[in-house]
Amino acid sequence: MKMRKLLAPVLGLSLMLPAAGAFAAEGTSADYNPELQTRAIQFNMDSKMYMVNGMSMMMPMKPVVYMGTTYVPLRYLAANANMKTWYDPMTSTTWLDTGLARYEFWTKGANAKVYKVDNMRKALNDPIISMNGHTLVPVRWFADNFEWNMMYSNGMITLSKTY
Known part of the structure; x- marks a missing residue:
């Protein structure tokens, strides 16, 4: 029973982690900023x-x-x-x-x-x-x-x- 209650939050967090990493990397370098010329x-x-x-x-x-x-x-x-x-x-x-x-x-x-x-x-x-x-x-x-x-x-x- 306890396992079921933990499954939804753990799944939700695991799906968000790759997106958070990509968001953090975005805009950290001039290479990723299309406005810089x-x-x-x-x-x-x-x-x-x-x-x-x-x-x-x-x-x-x-x-x-x-x-x-x-x-x-x-x-x-x-x-x-x-x-x-x-x-x-x-x-x-x-x-x-x-x-x-x-x-x-x-x-x-x-x-x-x-x-x-x-x-x-x-x-x-x-x-x-x-x-x-x-x-x-x-x-x-x-x-x-x-x-x-x-x-x-x-x-x-x-x-x-x-x-």
Whole structure:
């Protein structure tokens, strides 16, 4: 008789245990989250072509090495990182809006090694430069500031980030 009374609860629990294990495992890793996406941007040092998640795109100039630092036009980094840029020719100011903060850059004189984030001044190790009408930023600065992974191999710069 006692055995019969225990049978229903034991059976019920045993049926729930596999489901509980699956529920606990769900969402514990980025591998199981379909909403997370990785974006990869690749620049070849010898080409105006670059790739975003395997799709070829063009920019008007190749990446540039200046004083040992690799630079890429800010507009192409920003556009592929869901950010917006604009330029004010009257003040030689480039703006970058990340959606969370607003950056301000200058390419002339001593200001080239200074930028602002929401009106707070910050220093740069390498200057922001202007070339052929484009504002160029150090790729390493972009990766570090916006938490992108950066890898350099055989003339190929790869930036990646999982959202």
